[in-house]
Amino acid sequence: MRIRRTLCAAVGMGLVFAWMESLFVRHGISGRLSEAGYSGWNPVHLFLGVHGLTYLAQAIIPGGPGDERRTVVLGVCSMLSLPSLLGVASWIGPPHSSLAVLSGLILSAAGAALLVGSWGMSLARLIPDDVAVVFGLAPLAAALAGLLASAVHPLLTLLLAPALSTLLLLYPAGEDPEATEVRAGAASLPFWRLSVFLFCLYAANGFLFELKPPLFHAQRSVAPAVGNLTGILAPLAAAAAFRFYPRAELRTFYKGAFPFIATALFLMAFSPLDALPSLLLETGLAFLDLYAWLLLIYFASRSGERRKRVVNGGLFLIVLAGGAVHLPAFSGEPGYLALLVPGVCLLLLMLVLWDGADIPLQQERVAERPVPGPVATETDEPAKPGPEDENRGDELLLRARLMEFNLTRQETEVAVLLLEGHKDRSICSTLFITQNTLKYHLRNVYRKTGTANRLELRENLG
Structure with a gap:
């Protein structure tokens, strides 16, 4: 059941990504607008602008009971309006056809944002292992969907991809009783700090991609097939590292990106190789991308009724950071390259200084947060301990006993x-670690406490 839910999420998000690619690459919506006499804003920038503003609106508007299902239905209907309006544009012909195509583009951009935001809220119910698997498999699913779409009419792709993605979202393969449990440990890091981090991280990603052409020698370029392959392999590598590396955890996972990025930039500047530096750069950026997604999902899973606002607010910042890279000041003119490089260095420096220390763990939540209550005076009678005080006292005693075995904080x-x-x-889910990381820590706990399994551990310390 859990595997089916994860695969449904990966395929569903991959279908949305394939739909976006088909809209501009295979169907050529920009060319359709030009043929209809449209000469306004760049269609790609217009799509991203409406897409991002829809996330912002979803983050501001409060949600209610049943709102998630209505949002999904509204999103898919908006996306499916595009083929109809394209048909209307073909029927009425220029010059009024540009209005129909433009309306379809705007509606579909808003609908895609509603659907992606709903998928983000769905990911907040999964454990970290499954979120990483979805991140790794979604580009592969998008590539496979793109290959299938190349064999059919483009309009059929614009119809089927949103419909199938919605079906996978609304009717998953069975309900997992543990998937909707309330996550313990509300995130204490202010959302504005998370927002600054997400914006800087994705701006750094965009700047590095903008640096890619000038760092390559003029006579060299990466073949399109190689670029597509690295775009699939890099997320898979990052997801596998988080999923299978025994010591992977949310606090420090982003640090794995910097060796790949540094090596890639060195090879791109001084090596005649093409595919290897491209793969290394894509892998390093995929590490940062996965870390940002895990961080956003971590906060969303602990936000309760604010989950919708956290997910859509984070997605808005991601789109905003990506759009900032394509401002006229960073459009690739040689005069601005000297400003671009220091900007990237400053953004990467901020990432280096981020150590994940503000991500709370169980120990910080229990041992460091004061328990609110009335202040006792000399004339007041001593307050009787309640069940929460007794439970907290038992846990503190347990932690004191575990200190004898020299366990690390995560092992504790x-x-x-x-x-x-x-x-x-x-x-x-509570510590936001993978199952392999949990097994790694359990082996260390058993070894240090002199026990063989969890039953013996409970008998000795429980």
Whole structure:
């Protein structure tokens, strides 16, 4: 059931990505507008502008019961209006046909944002392992969908992709009772700090892609097939690193990107190789991209009723950062390259200084946050301890006993949650770690405490 839900999410998001590519590449919406006599804003910039503003509107407008399903239906209807309006444009002919095509472009951009935002809220119900798998498989699903779309009429792709993605979103393969559990440990990092980090990270990604052509020698260029392949392999590599590396965790995962980026920039500037530096750069940026998605999903999964605002607000900042790279000042003129390089260095420096220390763990939530309550005076009677005070006292005693075994902080968190009766999936969701990382920490806990399994650990320390 869990595998089916993850695959449904990967295929559903891949279909939306394939739809966007088909809209501009295979169907040529920009060419259709030019033929209809349109000479206004760049259609790609217009699409991204409406797309981002829709995320912003969704982040501002409060949600209610049943709002998520209505949003999905409205999104897919808006996307499906595009083929109809293209047909109307072909029927009425120029000069009025440009208005029909432009209306379809605007409606479809808003609908795509509604659908992607709904998929983001769906990902907030998955554990980190599954989010990484979706991130890695979605570009592959988009590429496969694009290959299938090349064999059929482009209008058929514009109809089928949104419809199938919506079906996978509204009717997943069974309900997972653990997928909707309330995540413990509300995120204490202010959302504005998360917003600044997301904007800078995606701006740095965009700047690095803008640096790619001038860093290559004039006589060299990466073949389109190589570029498409690296775009598929890089997310898979980043997802596999998070999924299978035993010590992968949200606090420090982003640091794995910098060796790839530094090596890629060196090879692109001084090496005659083509495919290898492109793959290394794509992989490094995929590490940062996955880290940003995991961070956004982490906060969304702990935001309760504010989940919709967090997801759509983060997506708006991602689109805004991507659009900022294509401002006229960064359009590729040689005079601005000297400004672009220091900007990238400053953004990467900010990423280096980010250490993930503000991402709360169970220990910080229990041991460091004060418990609100009335202040006792000399004339007041001592307050009787309640169930929460007793539970907190028991946990503090348990942590004191675990300190004798010289456990690390993460190993202590794992041991405490295990002794409190949490299942493996609940522990992974609370600490936002993968199952392989959990197994790694459990082996260390058993070794340091002299126990063989979790049953013996509970008997000795529970």
